[in-house]
Amino acid sequence: MREPVLELKGVTFTYPGADQPVLHNVSMRLVEGDFTAVIGSNGSGKSTLCKCFNGLIPHYYSGDFSGEAVICGLSSEGRSVAELSRHIGYVYQDFENQLVRPTVMDDVCFTPLNYGFADYKERGERALALTGLSELRNEFIWQLSGGQKHLLALAGALAMEPEILVIDEPVAQLDPQHARHIYEILRRLNVEYGKTIVVIEHHAEFIADYCRNVILMDNGSIRWQKPVREAMSSVDELLALGIYPPDVTQAAWMLQPGLRLGRLYPLNVGEGKACFIHRDKEVVPSVLFTNEVHLVEKEKEIVVQMKDVRLSYRTIHRTMNPVLNGIGLTLRRGESVALIGNNGAGKSSLMKLIAGMVRPTEGTVNVKGIKVNGLPPERLSGIVAYIFQNPEEMFIEDSVRKEIAYYLKARRLTDTEERVEQMLHAFRLSELAEQDARLLSGGQQRRVSLAIGAAIRPAVMLLDEPTANLDISTKQEMVKVLETLRGQVETVVIATHDMQLVAEWASRIIVMHQGRIIADGSKDEIFADGQLLQRAGLAQTPLMELSQMLGLPHICSSLEEFTQNVALQKEGPVHSGCCQTGA
Known part of the structure; x- marks a missing residue:
């Protein structure tokens, strides 16, 4: 019998001001060497459950707590988060907030150095080797890709050499190849080094391929804990919970x-x-698709045109780092365009050029006949809407209604109230109109951000990772929301790693790699080419x-x-x- 490394005994927890507990009489047990996925719909208590593992609840997050958590034989009662963190490493969903030092080596050594370990450098080197980051030890954090930053956050947790690792959404915002790379590292840590792994995960394919056990959370309680095949085969029960x-x-x-x-x-x-x-x-x-379809598309009005566009950034060493290399692109009215490619391919940079947020180093960008190069972004605000990856970055007011109205009032439009009501109805936000957008769920926040952008009736709407950090049920809802956009704007462009979304929604797919467009076509043309997808860091569903x-x-x-x-x-x-x- 393997020894238990983590136990919760009758844990109940209520956040301050909440009417109901977010965890209710939760009991569970993990043994040494487990690889467990925690699943559940939004609001089921997954993240709250895992915050009990390392003492964040009740020692950091205040509230009413009862029951007991035992980590590696130590009761969390009377022990600090710092003490428990020696045994359990945690990589949060917003992992970039865990990166606190300027270089990779400084950051990975930060925690063991602060704990006073004499071998902090050796611990850092071992953690970098495990995550494949050794060659980047001297790089600055801001030079890393999203996938590399995620690996560095994991390395920082590994540097403490904990018995247990908890990772919240391991593959959020990662392209398919980087996502699988993360899970291969977790498998190695589990199989070769005996680490107990816990993941909060929405992607069932990764759960099926890598996990051994599954915990199902429902309304603050653990409904069951089953082996992975039995868990994933409970199709009726899982679908009923979204x-x-x-x-x-x-x-x-x-x-x-x-x-x-x-x-x-x-x-x-x-x-x-x-x-x-x-x-x-x-x-x-x-x-x-036949050539006839393409001819019909070519007859439509040109909305965006880019000619031989190049973009470079000056590095700290005063050298120029190329990001986009000779982009030629025409987008037409009525197109639903998906930009796909691995992390760092240049997708977000291309969209920021269209929105006027950055200026091309060479070449020209035209939107609706207007030359964008160097034009202030506010001059394009009625023509192009850029929706950020994190919706909360767009919120400045204290209600959904005011958020939608803010940009309209700033532009002094006479039909502001009418447009706000139209957007509330179109994006199913009427019942949420008086609520603070920052307090809504991820899917609701995304709908608000789209309503803000659509309200100004732009010719082009640009969305950066519209389904990032959403559960699968909410992602499917987003497809319907994107369909709503077709009737509000002329052309919609999304940058995404979500191949399911691309396949279901896009009428045109543009594949980017190392700052270039390497393919442009229909779903059947793009997804039939396995070598193309592999080169671009992607994969078929x-x-x-x-x-x-x-x-x-x-x-x-x-x-x-x-x-x-x-x-x-x-x-x-x-x-x-x-x-x-x-x-």
Whole structure:
């Protein structure tokens, strides 16, 4: 029997001023070497639960606390967060706030140095080696990509050499290849070094591939703690809570409705292929959009035009660091454009050029016939709306209604009140109109930020990672919200790593890599090219991959599309017994 490393015994916690406890009589147990995912819908208590592990609750966050937390045999009662942090490392969702020193080496050594460990440098070096950052030890923090910063926050936690690691949203804002890299490191820490890993995660595919156990939170309580296959196969129960198992698992569940009770379903593409067909078949080439469609697009009005655009930043060493290299791009009225590519590909920089937030080093940027180069951003405010990755950065008032009205009043528009009411209705914010936007959920905040941008009726709306840090249920809602935008603005451009969103929403996909556009086309054209996706740090969704494996007539992006195509295959019905795999 492995020893328990973490126990909660009857923990109840209520935040000050709250009517109900956010945790209610929670008891759980993790043993040495566990790799556990904590799942649940927004507001279920996941993050609050994990803050009990290292003593942040009740020692840092005030409130009414009862019960006991035991970490590595030590009761949290009477022990400080600093003392408990020797045993448990925590990487927060807003991980950049954990980076406090100017260089990589300074930052990774910061915590063990402050604890007075004589070997703080050796601890830092070991942590950098584990996370693959050794060659960046002398780099400045601001020079790192988002993925590298996330790894550095993890390295900082590892430098204390804790027995337990808790990571809140390990792959938020990361491209698919960097996301899998993070999880491969966590697996190595778990398997080779015996670390107990706890992740708060919305991405079921990563849970299925890497975790051993799953804890389901519901309304402040633990509903169950199960092995991963049994947990992900509880499809009915999870969907009822707005939690989405892997697409492969859902597809098998949808295709076999008569066998659902107690069924164990496939968790990944390999298992899915065995489940959905009897034998291998040749892959049928994907159906590509015809030239006629492209001709129709080319006839539409030009909204944005970029010619031989280059952008460089001056570094601290007075050298020029190129970010964009010779961009030529035309965006037209009515397009829904997705910019995809790995972290640091230049997606956000390209959008900031369109919005006038930065000036190109060379070349020209035109929006609706206006040359943007060097034009103050406020001159473009009625033409281009830029929606930041973090919605709260746009909030300055104390109610949703006032937030939407603020920019309209600043521009002295006579129909401000009418526009505000239209936006509240269009983005389903009427019931939230008098609430402070900063206190809303992530999905609600995103709707408010879009309403603010759409209210000025811009020609172009630019969205940076619109589904970042949202659970899967809220992400699906965002697709509907983006559809609403089609009727409010001429052209919508999003920069994202969310391939599911791209597949379901975009009419045009632009792939960027190392500051260049390396591909521009339709969903079927882009996602059929595996080498292109790998080069750009991206990946097909499991359903896309299965579509090609099974020889379906075209790449499927939705469950409904995939299951319909599988069911219509001439070879016969789905095999009735192939999904009963062992736990």
